[in-house]
Amino acid sequence: MRPLPRFQYHAPKTLMGAVELMDTLENAKPVTGGTDLVPLLREAACRPSHLVDLNNVAELNYVREQEGFICIGATATHSQVASSELMRRAPAVVDAVSRIGSPQIRNRGTVAGNLCNASPAADSAPPLLVYDAEVRIASSGETAIIPLQELFAGPKINCLEPNELVTEIRFPVPPESSSSSFKRIARRRAFTLSVASAAAYVDMDGGVCSEARVAFGSVADTPVRVPEVEELLNGNTLDDETISMAAMAAKRSVAPVTDIRGTAEYRRAMCGVLLERALHAAAGRVC
């Protein structure tokens, strides 16, 4: 197969060093696991002059709790996140990242990279969207924190400026009374893109859902939250009637396309099915 195009390689040891490189080098791209980037390079879909490898920046490798947030550093791999004790507080995230790709991919690929790649089918996105995740961005200017939804500018397009680096994904520590679930449909169980996916978060107060958040993947230009559905669920018991109303609303709110993996009609129908499954599973997980 064709070799990778040539580039210069840089492996800064500090975040400051990485930021400086991204700021001064022309046509530079950051790399962590390379599980998306290396195939893109090989297809010549992306021709950077410089790669800035973040893997040696020790300060970016963590999954930790800080100031009321669960924080995922830029170089934390799917395997690291999946096995993190802390992440049990957000089971939908574990559902997703423990099934992304294969062991070989999960051991290299990072959650931050999965999000920056901005695929509408990125499995880590719907669960993080329902946890109101934010993205910390570093550049030579000020550090910015933006809602995860804003990172997704379009299919495979993120909102980052060429000199900006995502350094962290974080979300508020969820209440004990909450839980979540992520469900997907794909042609097979392992190592394939989702045809459609759904994440549901519920905070339960007795039998009543005091707050619900739902998000879908592979059914719009970007992974999406669906507030119309959330409003139907908020303040209600999660009985069959409420859930099927929410599923109907979900089908109306998404805007899927037809592609090689599935038709728009199928995806729309599956949004309802996946939402039902995810809501039942999430509610069942609340202790």
Add this chain to the structure above:
Amino acid sequence: MRGRCTRRPGGCAEMDVSFELNGEPVTVTVEPHVTLLDMLGKELGVRSVKKGCEQGECGACTLLLDGAPVASCLVLAPQVEGRFVTTIEGLEKNPLMIDLRGAFIDNGAVQCGFCTPGMLMSAYALLRDNPHPGMDEVKRGIEGNICRCTGYTKIIEAILDAAERIAPE
């Protein structure tokens, strides 16, 4: 690659990459766009790490990087600086790998053989971390390895058999 001028016009400088390969320290002078897979095959004569899809999807190039199975076609050569690379050659005398190899042979788990080294590396990592996997766990352990002869049944049986040999329940 060696002996070439260190800077190509409009290209990139070669770099020295030092890492541990199967317990031995090695240093290779290589251009940074070369993958770990190609560096091992072309510069170091490692034959077990196979080139299949070069997309990270077939698992034929699976090896252990700091003990974890990865697709070496997706790792850039300079990314292994200071790290530990283990291929099947490095596990020749490893008791777990000896049992796995024996179980693959006894169960007829090798057809054309192209996926076998990668399968064995994934199976090794699986049994090292989980000595008594169930059928589903075995399937998940090798979900990143494709056998185009489609001999999965025998491969799964071999891994379950190896688990029995190593640590009978």
